[in-house]
Amino acid sequence: MSPRKIGVTELALRDAHQSLMATRMATEDMVDACADIDAAGYWSVECWGGATFDSAIRFLNEDPWERLRTFRELMPNSRLQMLLRGQNLLGYRHYEDMVVDKFVEKSAENGMDVFRVFDALNDPRNMARAMAAVKKVGKHAQGTICYTVSPVHTVDGYIKLAGQLLDMGAESIALKDMAALLQPQPAYDIVRGIKETYGDVQINVHCHSTTGVTLVSLMKAIEAGADVVDTAISSMSLGPGHNPTESLVAMLEGTEYTTGLDMERLLRVRDHFRKVRPKYKEFESKTLVDTDIFSSQIPGGMLSNMESQLKAQGAGDRIDEVMAEVPLVKADAGQPPLVTPSSQIVGTQAVFNVLMGRYKVMTGEFADLMLGYYGECLGERNAEVVELARAQTKKEPITERPADLLPPEWDELTKQADALPGSNGTEEDVLTNAMFPGVAPAFFATRAEGPKSVAKSEAQLAAEKQAAGSAPQGIAGPIKYNVTFAGRQHSVSVEPV
Amino acid sequence: MSPRKIGVTELALRDAHQSLMATRMATEDMVDACADIDAAGYWSVECWGGATFDSAIRFLNEDPWERLRTFRELMPNSRLQMLLRGQNLLGYRHYEDMVVDKFVEKSAENGMDVFRVFDALNDPRNMARAMAAVKKVGKHAQGTICYTVSPVHTVDGYIKLAGQLLDMGAESIALKDMAALLQPQPAYDIVRGIKETYGDVQINVHCHSTTGVTLVSLMKAIEAGADVVDTAISSMSLGPGHNPTESLVAMLEGTEYTTGLDMERLLRVRDHFRKVRPKYKEFESKTLVDTDIFSSQIPGGMLSNMESQLKAQGAGDRIDEVMAEVPLVKADAGQPPLVTPSSQIVGTQAVFNVLMGRYKVMTGEFADLMLGYYGECLGERNAEVVELARAQTKKEPITERPADLLPPEWDELTKQADALPGSNGTEEDVLTNAMFPGVAPAFFATRAEGPKSVAKSEAQLAAEKQAAGSAPQGIAGPIKYNVTFAGRQHSVSVEPV
Structure with a gap:
């Protein structure tokens, strides 16, 4: 029997540098690797979305749409893949549906193939429109399960969520483990459960490597039937990043699975980024391996955020109290997965609770979370805290899909963008300004000066x-x-x- | 059914700092972790042997025997474990049997419990005496398989070797993967094969983490029945070191296996070494993950050795030729595993072959290897090269156990040691000088000055x-x-x- 082929998604061009070097990598440091990546035999190449759009205009004076077109041109044989935050697109609020449609349309037009659509709260309603838009333009809509651990999150719950995503037309399911929390046994159980329940649906597994354990999780996921796994070339791997691509290849040698990747090409990709990585050293985290999250349930980035908030208030010694407060706040909010933006919202509220008394002062974001303006969580929200949120903000709790409250906004967004000096009048620019109204105007104004790398030469x-x-x-x-x-x-x- | 308990050997006190910081850690940087290590629930604590003995007297002005007694005192509840290079003890030549007996006797007397006995060529005759000596003093004799990959090394061959070790009285079998070459499938197959062939013999698995894949190998070894695995606390892990202990614990959560380790204690051990590690930064390798060895079969340390030899001869540009020569030299020598000392011997000869013509000049060590003075390899040696070695050295090839050629030497070694200024007249000092005659005299002379740490304060x-x-x-x-x-x-x- 010939071995079963396991697809691989290469993360070097997106999540790897987002996780390792604060999303600072310039396009010029990627282009020379593209020919080898294109020929290596990956299932897909993640290269856009996530924080890269924001970072490109905020720090690098780069047009993200131009970056996408560059990738499309340099990797004609590859499925290009992006990470899309559902109704938030790549920004930080909910957008009205027509904006979502436009974004997906333009992304596809500029070269995107696979849209990994997720929502921080795992609320399917926040993913539905984006997925429908992807299907409408004939591209690959991947529905995403954000993996977390809490008293209300169960293997069966994740299997059920997969079913909802499939009902929404997902062509594949991504199991996304952004905090490196996915241990081998649940990885196996969830993948197995989805396959047994829904038949041979394609499952992609995405794990970070922070806890040092998730290459084993990928192995168990593959044994359970996973079709595609995400890795990063070794010179862009490990720490808060991902498992090394070459290690995955080696892991499967001699087993009943194979990646079919071209090792010669991989080594050239590795050598390329081995030279590039030191140029961004100042942005790198020092974390090599950290298993604390298994006991604290608090991702590393969230912890350091809370620590600096406390320090700024001269209360650096109260971090233990805040860490004890986090699970309570998280439970009151209905057990949201702790990822952007819910991790910041819950963390900041925990800090406020410790410094000023529990829920004496609520942040606007936390109140919105309690009142349903981010969507629904799996757990029940604490009714008393909902009441406090209503009293403090004078806003009513909602149960409908948050975007349903939004009036049409495309025309207004178009007007706003067109009025900006340096705007080029395209729908791409409208979308850029819509998602990052605080950054795009300055970017448009300086765009003509061309990319400004923050790397060391x-x-x-x-x-x-x-x-x-x-x-x-x-x-x-x-x-x-x-x-x-x-x-x-x-x-x-x-x-x- | 309650989960099966997997034993863990903690490597922080020996192989971890040997691999990560050139064996430079001083006892004073270890003692404060001992109480927590002792109480954490490890199967054993590797803390002595390997290169630590040499390093202690060469760089740290520390008496290794004193270090062992310190560990014994501070970890009364633990099995202390050491790595012993069979008939070489901890030195670089074969010793006559009585010296082997004395070394084991004294090690046991000073507190050693588990002796992991190995031979670089996997020649059981080089391990037999040491194992018999361990059994004679009533301690745990662990027979070791050095794992390598070559055309003559097969799963069946390793299973057969395990049988030979068991016949010699091994109480357990160690599968030792010093180059991080052990992939998940062979890990599974070898452990399974040994269990199926010889019944429920205890199997310990030791992997380095250099290639990024071996935590998966530990998982598959455990699934195949392995009883004990080796790890290092996370703050002393990864790179050319080992997989993190806490990651192993997390890996097994929810499975049918458990380590039973006390996580509170582990975190204290981690915090201790997190503070210590930066003090030795200058000795650290920069390697994070390196999968080259899967294709080149050349361990990283061996490669850098050859590179500096070439550079010293102004031939730094010929490394590719040397890398192509290594497999030929290795094959001619009968496919020895490439570990100390065989890696240096084969590597240096490959350099000589490229620079001066194939076997035009042989090193004394390579000639000895070809003539059987290090023992037998699994493969056939190239008869023509054996003949060249004989012609160049005027020495005859041997087929007997190398140590059988040695006359009694204990009395002479005693005299030599007793004559040295600063020698304290103990058998321990005789052994120290016997193993490191080039270093011990100076150490004895300065011993009274006490330990001299090379760490930064x-x-x-x-x-x-x-x-x-x-x-x-x-x-x-x-x-x-x-x-x-x-x-x-x-x-x-x-x-x-």
């Missing part, structure tokens, strides 16, 4: 290295000496680094 | 950090500014690092 790196290790006099070395020290003779070889 | 680290991040004027920050740059306003927060 190779010359800078070389100069720094020399400064750090500079010897007053160069030697041609290696030169060997016998050195007697503390009575012991040592053979010493000296050479320039 | 916390004050030094703090000073370096301050120097690196020094601002000309200190600010108390964080201070927030609105900064307008290239037409865009940014909210900027400034604070001292």
